[in-house]
Amino acid sequence: MPTDQLPRQCLGFFPTPLMPLRRLTERFGGPQVYIKRDDQTGLALGGNKTRKLEFILGDALAAGADTIVTAGAAQSNHCRQTAAAAAMLGLECHLVLGGQEPETAGGNLLLDQLFGCHIHWTGEHRKGEDIPQIVDYLKSAGKKPYVVPYGGSSELGALSFVAALKELDSQCREYDLAFSHIVFASSSGGTHAGLMLGRKLLELDCEIVGINIDKDESGGTPFDQHILDLANRSATLIGGEFQFDNSDLQLNGDYVGGGYGVVGDAERRAIEFMARSEGILLDPVYTGRAMAGLIDLLRQKKFGSEDRILFWHTGGAPALFAYADTLNISDPPPI
Ligand SMILES: Cc1ncc(COP(=O)(O)O)c(C=O)c1O
Numbered sequence: 006m007p008t009d010q011l012p013r014q015c016l017g018f019f020p021t022p023l024m025p026l027r028r029l030t031e032r033f034g035g036p037q038v039y040i041k042r043d044d045q046t047g048l049a050l051g052g053n054k055t056r057k058l059e060f061i062l063g064d065a066l067a068a069g070a071d072t073i074v075t076a077g078a079a080q081s082n083h084c085r086q087t088a089a090a091a092a093m094l095g096l097e098c099h100l101v102l103g104g105q106e107p108e109t110a111g112g113n114l115l116l117d118q119l120f121g122c123h124i125h126w127t128g129e130h131r132k133g134e135d136i137p138q139i140v141d142y143l144k145s146a147g148k149k150p151y152v153v154p155y156g157g158s159s160e161l162g163a164l165s166f167v168a169a170l171k172e173l174d175s176q177c178r179e180y181d182l183a184f185s186h187i188v189f190a191s192s193s194g195g196t197h198a199g200l201m202l203g204r205k206l207l208e209l210d211c212e213i214v215g216i217n218i219d220k221d222e223s224g225g226t227p228f229d230q231h232i233l234d235l236a237n238r239s240a241t242l243i244g245g246e247f248q249f250d251n252s253d254l255q256l257n258g259d260y261v262g263g264g265y266g267v268v269g270d271a272e273r274r275a276i277e278f279m280a281r282s283e284g285i286l287l288d289p290v291y292t293g294r295a296m297a298g299l300i301d302l303l304r305q306k307k308f309g310s311e312d313r314i315l316f317w318h319t320g321g322a323p324a325l326f327a328y329a330d331t332l333n334i335s336d337p338p339p340i
Pocket residue numbers: 052053081082083156158190191192193194195196197288291292319320321
């Protein structure tokens with residue numbers, strides 16, 4: 006089944022803008038660098054999850070769900086966009102957030118509260134461990150819950166990025182552009198799996214380069230295997246008769262630094278450079294790290310001067326307001 010026949014609920018504004026990054030390009034004097042602004046998807050301060058939720062919540066509504074349950078970190082962008090989408094659709098929303106409730110709610114957590122969702126703190130429990138009990142409780146209360154997987158990285162979430170690549174492809178045709186590389190933050194794998202699958206289906210000659218954000222393996226499965234499995238399951242869902250293997254996957258693990266959410270100098274400089282030179286906000290956890298990786302690859306001249314690079318901005322800026330202390334923006338921004 007083609008992706009345009011899947012149930013889809015409109016939640017954002019598409020296509021998102023495609024723009025040149027002139028000062029970043031000038032700074033390194035090599036390949037041209039562009040940006041795809043999924044921070045501007047329009048749903049509650051934007052982000053890549055808006056695309057995934059259009060397909061996932063389309064499925065939830067088709068299944069008759071009245072309550073959405075999902076999980077993430079306290080500063081999850083996925084949870085914030087899910088809470089906003091649920092509010093927009095008149096659905097009850099339950100967020101299962103990792104750790105203890107902080108004394109003050111800032112950034113994404115403040116917005117979660119504003120969207121009126123129910124928040125369950127996991128304390129010491131592993132991520133997702135509490136979801137079955139919450140689902141049982143909701144069913145016993147007569148609700149019809151629908152669980153959105155961590156990061157929205159189900160097959161439907163991945164397929165939304167096949168549609169996203171089609172969107173980019175038509176912008177490229179309109180502006181007579183072609184990209185040799187697409188660079189982005191990869192964390193729960195849905196964006197990555199979808200872009201890989203889209204590249205295959207559209208027969209694009211473009212490298213899909215995920216910058217790994219997190220040291221931890223996904224549920225015990227190595228992250229590269231998790232992305233391949235998801236890409237293969239998503240392909241099967243739309244009738245694809247091929248299998249991806251390791252030779253199809255580019256996952257760069259060189260920039261995980263101090264681990265998930267630990268802001269180092271590389272992220273700080275990337276965030277400052279993009280703010281001060283391009284007027285664009287990156288986030289401390291995902292896009293700041295992915296841009297730090299891209300800047301390092303540009304500095305190391307890993308791309309040819311004929312290459313054209315797309316940085317896919319996947320959102321996350323609301324988390325900046327929860328990282329005010331660690332960002333320490335008084336330093337000058339040398340990159
Ligand atoms: C801002 C941002 N960028 C990138 C990602 C990673 O996308 P994916 O989970 O599809 O790998 C996330 C995931 O939460 C995110 O919030």
